[in-house]
Amino acid sequence: MSAFSLIISIVPHDKGEKLTKAAVEAGSGGGSVLMGRGLASSNFGAILGTGETTKDLIYMVVDSEKKAEIMNVIVESAKNEKSAFGCLFTMGADSLLKAGNIAGMAEEASLKGEEKMNEENKKDMITVIVNKGFADDVMFAARKAGASGGTVINARGTAREGDAKFFGVHIVPEKDMLIIVVDSDKKEAVLSAIKEVKCLKEPGMGIAFSSPVGDFTLLGKKK
Numbered sequence: 001m002s003a004f005s006l007i008i009s010i011v012p013h014d015k016g017e018k019l020t021k022a023a024v025e026a027g028s029g030g031g032s033v034l035m036g037r038g039l040a041s042s043n044f045g046a047i048l049g050t051g052e053t054t055k056d057l058i059y060m061v062v063d064s065e066k067k068a069e070i071m072n073v074i075v076e077s078a079k080n081e082k083s084a085f086g087c088l089f090t091m092g093a094d095s096l097l098k099a100g101n102i103a104g105m106a107e108e109a110s111l112k113g114e115e116k117m118n119e120e121n122k123k124d125m126i127t128v129i130v131n132k133g134f135a136d137d138v139m140f141a142a143r144k145a146g147a148s149g150g151t152v153i154n155a156r157g158t159a160r161e162g163d164a165k166f167f168g169v170h171i172v173p174e175k176d177m178l179i180i181v182v183d184s185d186k187k188e189a190v191l192s193a194i195k196e197v198k199c200l201k202e203p204g205m206g207i208a209f210s211s212p213v214g215d216f217t218l219l220g221k222k223k
Helices: 016-025 043-048 064-077 105-109 135-144 163-167 184-195
Strands: 004-012 032-038 053-063 086-093 096-098 101-103 123-131 151-156 174-183 206-219
Touching (some): 004 016, 004 064, 004 206, 016 032, 016 064, 053 064, 064 206, 123 135, 123 184, 135 174, 135 184, 174 206, 184 206
Antiparallel strands (some): 004 053, 004 086, 032 053, 032 151, 086 206, 096 101
């Protein structure tokens, strides 16, 4: 396993601080809250323009040995919220740069044979970065392939002005970063569907990649 773990929570806007406070009290060093846009859970809802909500995405890097305790505290802090209030999942992080020092490098050398994620409830996070305004098109295709919903974060590209002429493509600085968590057995189908989206047929329009995640948990009241 990795020396550190990245805990990611996605909850309604203005609820991120509540979860972060609970995590800090359990031993987390803090976290970063990003504001995103939750997309409709169905193509029908997207067509009608309903189901979109503002989201908080909380990123926390913690010692792996504290991960279970911190996760339990986060789940407990959200237990009185509505069912399917949000979700939580984790990813490995082998090194942590903090206050000018890199922690975890020694551990990384001894963890080359990193353990595989728990075979049960396997999920993957698909990240798609596209020019601003095209995230909804990508999500539409992903839903047809079995994805449920996704969250969009506003971002910007790092290309320099001269890069547009060098690569021969139009560089758009404003980006949409779309995060979709899917069952691992649906990952290939979703990626294949995304690849066929018209806006991604041109060079320079966007990229997509996937990463395995663990400990996927729904937050809120249990049904």
